[in-house]
Amino acid sequence: MTPKAALLCSVGAFAFAFAAPAVAQVVMQPAPVVQPAAPVVTDQPVVLPPAEAAADPVVIPPGAPVHVTVPQTTVNTTVPLTAPFNPAPANTVIETTAGRRVVQAVNGWDVLFDDQGTVHRSHALLTDGLPDQNSIAVRAAAERMWPLTVGKWQTGHSETSDAHAVTYNVLRTENITVPAGAFFTYVVERRDHAPMSGNDAYRTMWYAPSVGAMVKATDGRVPPGVNGGYQVVSMALPYPVANAAAAAAVARRPDTVANQTEYCRERGTTVRLADGRTAVLDCPSYIQADRAGYDNWLIVR
Secondary structure (H helix, E strand, O other), X not given: OOHHHHHHHHHHHHHHHHHOOOOOOOOOOOOOOOOOOOOOXXXXXXXXXXXXXXXXXXXXXXXXXXXXXXXXXXXXXXXXXXXXXXXXXOOOEEEEOOEEEEEEEEEOOEEEEEEOOEEEEEEOOOOOOOOOOOOHHHHHHHHHOOOEOOOOEEEEEOOOOOOOXXXXXXXXXXXXXXXXXXXXXEEEXXXXXXXXXXXXXEEEEEEEOOOOEEEEEEEEEEOOOOOOEEEEXXXXXXXXXXHHHXXXXXXXXXXXXXXXXXXXXXXXXXXXXXXXXXXXOOHHHHHHHOHHHHHHHHEXX
16 A cells, blocks of 8 residues: 555544544442431420320329229229129229239129130129139129128038038228229138038138229138239229219319419329320320329329
8 A cells, every 4th residue: 555545544534533423421420328317316305285285195104103093083992882793894904913804794793804815704703713603502602792791701502523612701891002002992701612622712802892893812722822813003994883973072172273283293294195205295285184193183182
């Protein structure tokens, strides 16, 4: 190739390269860094105006013990009361040291309990835990114990081959204190006598007429030995038992703004919201949320 031809080829290649379309350049950008949301601090209460207060907040009492809750009224559980058969109504929730019990139904003399998923029956509230409670005579004796009075007793002989004899006896009345509070009670002893084995089983029950329930029970045997029992930690009744209306009148503070302010000052106005946060309410909203506690506070003891 002559020098002239080589020169022409070089010029043509340069012109072709210059005329070719440009190739787009792709630049890889790193993904944006997403900052995590700041955690919600639940131990710092938030202040909510009344319009934004959550519905049904859970009141956080300042170290107050668990106590009996009776909606729409306050019952003095230590006032001496007569004891007709007025058991706690259906849907009553009873927390005990042995577990949770819920009253499923009251059918005549039979009270059905859901005891941590197991349903059992207590006839006239006196055969709870008794092996021979299906005996007609044992059940009839339990019915004849009501109304409870000190010194009253009844015996029923079971129709089983063991020929048990079950005796109920009201020993005394007694004011006792359990985790749920202080109660006026009738103390009932039940003796299950088994003549063939010679072992007698005893259960002592403390019946509180103000709430229609046994608030304490102890079990024992002869020869000595404790094999059970419980105390009531808290109770929530859907409405008061009938006998509670017979409680003696008690002195009450007036429901005034001054007393509401004093209650909020003593208790604080902190509640726990459904999402786990704590919130500070204004005094009127707190009184509305803790109406049962406020009504109980108005009683002069």
